[in-house]
Amino acid sequence: MTDRLAPLTEALLAAATKAGAEAADAIAVDGTALSVDVRGGRLEQAERAEGIEIGLRVLIAKRQACVSASDISERTIAEMAERAVAMAREAPEDPSLGLADPGELASAWDLAALDLADPAAEPAAAMLEDDARRAEAAALAVKGVSQVQSASASYSHRRLHLAATNGFAGGYARTSRSTSAVAITGEGLRMERDWAAESRVYQSDLPSPEEIGRLAGERAVARAGARKPKTGAYPVVFDERISAGLIGHLLGAINGSAIVRGASWLRDAMGEQVLPRGLSVFENPHRPRITGSRPFDAEGLPTEARDIVRDGVLQTWTLDLGTARRLGLKSTASASRGTSSPPSPSASNIALTQGDKSRDQLLEEIGTGLLVTSMIGSSINPTTGDYSRGASGFWVENGQLAYPVNECTIAGNLREMLLRITPANDARAHLSHVVPSLLVEGLTLAGE
Structure with a gap:
């Protein structure tokens, strides 16, 4: 599941040890995020972000330092470790610092039981746009709604892997699918607004855009006056x-x-x-x-x-x-x-x-x-x-x-x-x- 992430955390720990760290932990996170906003029946904004981030914490004599990067090259990993060790040597002492004892660590878990990642395919941008349009239309259909400030739909898929020199290693993924709308009633100084939004781990569990948009509209109208x-x-x-x-x-x-x-x-x-x-x-x-x-x-x-x-x-x-x-x-x-x-x-x-x-x-x-x-x-x-x-x-x-x-x-x-x-x-x-x-x-x- 964490394919490239686990080797990255291992490389970070090895670099930290080589640079002189007494102990260290490393985290690697990657993911995809999509969001679409519509307004006035038109596409206002569409964004897609993909990326990976790595972080390293090193500990030396009850001192610590953290560094991070979005470049995963061997050179960057080596530089991160050296910089973190140099920073830790200058940091103030904190007697409470330290990794967990090996006997305290989680050794088994059931990701299937947690069910945090929807196996369904990533939605197309056109599908998110359609959801946002439908939410906006439903809000505008409520009598008394003068405009919809925004209607949005989004999706994200994120994976992380954590490892430490005390022997811990583990990772998991999670997904999120959301739809929202902000409706306005009245004009000028008598303008009032309200909203509705829903988010779920599984796309199939999300209420319909029409239900979300209608609720936003009804809530806004109820605030008139x-x-x-x-x-x-x-x-x-x-x-x-x-x-x-x-x-x-x-x-x-x-x-x-x-x-x-x-x-x-x-x-x-x-x-x-x-x-x-x-x-x-x-x-x-x-x-x-x-x-x-x-x-x-x-x-x-x-x-x-x-x-x-x-x-x-x-x-x-x-x-x-x-x-x-x-x-x-x-x-x-x-x-x-x-x-x-x-x-x-x-x-x-x-x-x-x-x-x-x-x-x-x-x-x-x-x-x-x-x-x-x-x-x-x-x-x-x-x-x-x-x-x-x-x-x-x-x-x-x-x-x-x-x-x-x-x-x-x-x-x-x-x-x-x-x-x-x-x-x-x-x-x-x-x-x-x-x-x-x-x-x-x-x-x-x-x-x-």
């Missing part, structure tokens, strides 16, 4: 489209990089209540046909399912080898990296416990408040968790959508907000972050 909401303290429902962002703030706060710096509003929260009782956040990097799935992490450790939050109580940080060593803990096999950067911790597929009520039932319960469907900008203090973001959506009265709103600000504190969430039951299972609509009581709204 938007105005500022009332100012005050009100319950807020974060729509499923954007609710994963709230859980994303929690994931960021428990990232090992933030914890070791002390720059996290959850830095002292291990074993404490961070969500309401009954709610859990579960990570599963082995879900089939899901973008965030992977058989091993960027340091060659076997990925495993884990409870991040169990019954509302924080169970673990998200750690790579370096942050784990600094904290005196064990890596959670969460290392990610690119060709030009060292490993750093990152969560993959997560799911929040779903509730037993629909989003509309949550709206009925709040009576008066705000449904947020999109957010812009942010002012979030990573140390205190103070939260302020621009938002738009719909004002709710008597449990029903009353009118669209824009130009408002939502403010609160993330630690307090997350302890007050009530989940709906509308999370989409094909996403990497499976998070339903979330009700948060008592947020401060700044509108009229």
